[in-house]
Amino acid sequence: MLRVTLEQWRMLRAVVEHGGFNQAAKAIHKSQSSIHTAVQKIETALSVKLFQVEGRKTRLTEAGEMMLRRANYLLDEAEKVEAVGQTLAKGVESHLRIAVDEVFPQALLYKVLEATSQAYPLLRIELVESILSGSFEALQNAKVDIAISPMVLAEGFSEQLCLVEFVAVAHPEHALHQLGRELNLEDLKSFRQIVVRDSALGKGTDSGWLGADQRWTVSHLRTMVDMVTQGLGFAWLPRSAITTQLSSGALVPLQLTHNRTRQAQLNLLFKDGDTLGPAARAFIGELRYQCMALEAQDND
Template identity: 65%
Template sequence: MLRISLEQWRMFRSVVEFGGFNQASQGVHKSQSSIHNAVGKIEESLRIKLFRIEGRKTVLTEAGELMLKRANYLLDEAEKIEAVGKTLGNGTESQLKIAIDEMFNQTILYQVLEKVSRLYPMLQIELVESILSGANELIENAEVDIAISPISLRDGFSEPLCHIEFVAVANPEHSLHLLERELTLQDLKGHRQIVVRDSALTTKRNEGRLGANQRRTVSHMQTSIDMVCNGLGYAWLPAPSIKTQLETEQLKPLQLKHNGKRSTQLQLIFKDADRLGPAAKSFLSELRAQCKNLPTV
């Protein structure tokens, strides 16, 4: 039989989070005496001291720091159990939020969404288009249920989904094509590069930027494609996204001596499979089926 309740562990954690008993009382809307009693119960039951007073500060003891790590895990797992139970109790979810990196093959995405929509006609699907670490940030902040991202999830599930090939391209009339020879990195540095900024609000990554003396930074992949088609610069663009432009010769691959093509691994990421409802699992199943014949690791 457990001698310490989850609520007592929550009170202990609140003292740490808010920086003291009085602050915790205001933060969790409990009386200061009830918080003191909860912490005292833990200390009495385990025969340890969780806090010490340094001046006006309430500081964790060494034992308190160890117990906080365990309490955080315990409380987080308890929240997950409740969330799973809620998912099971609600049956089919009414809404599914998905973050999709803009480099992902749009044709495949639309096919998957159409299949899921037929299976769950009342399902509301919200797509959030992202770049680089933007999808991971949305998952970490619990703003979406599932994401497709080029970056593995630090704390959660990551599954290799497919590779996306990037091609260095420019408008056929671009001066780089007029050189009529293999191009070097030094050749590129003298021309304007179009890059797409990371959509994350906190941790941003800079990838695919080669120190061009001139650069135009945009927020969406389609803007980058349009600018390159109009001769405003060159860029590495995802091959599935520019298939039509290459076929109609609006874009032409650059004759690079090295790295004319690149490949990026896309990951399927989510926090906890047990918290996903039937519609979300159907989306995952159909997505895997559509991508199984595409290049992976």
């Protein structure tokens, strides 16, 4: 038999989160006396002192800090259990939120989305397109259920999906192509580079070579492709996003001595597989299948 209830642990956490018993009472709509009683019951049951008074402030003791860390884990796990129960009770979910890095091959993504919708016609899919750490941030902030990102989760599920190849390209009449020789990174510094900014609202990340003296930074990959195609600069672009331009000669790879191409790993991320419904699992299954088929095609 447990000596302390989950509700008592929740009241303890509320006192710490809101900075005192009175503040906690207002925040969670409980009487101040009931919160005092809950904390006292924990202290009595476990023979431990949780708080100490310093002037007008109530602070956790060292033992209290340790107990709170364990209680936070317990409460988080309890919330996950409830979420799993709600998922099971609902059956097939009506809404699926997915964050996808814009460098992920679009044709492959569309196949996966179409297959998922064919299997679940009433499913509403919300697609969040992002750059660099944007999809990771959306998952961390619980704005999406699944993310495809170059980053990995410290806690949760991370699985390598595919490698995306980037090619250094420019318009065929760009001055870099007119030099008539192999190029090095020093050559690039004098010409405008087109780059895309991280879509995360928090601290963003930079990726790739950013050594040009002049740079234009845009918010979307499609804008980046359009600018380079119009001869406004050079860039490393995902090969899958410029197959038409490469085939038609609208874009030509730069003849660099090094780093003509580079690769980026994209990963499948979600926090807890037990909370994903049947449609989400179908999406993940089709995603894995299409990525494996793409890899097999590239190896042929």
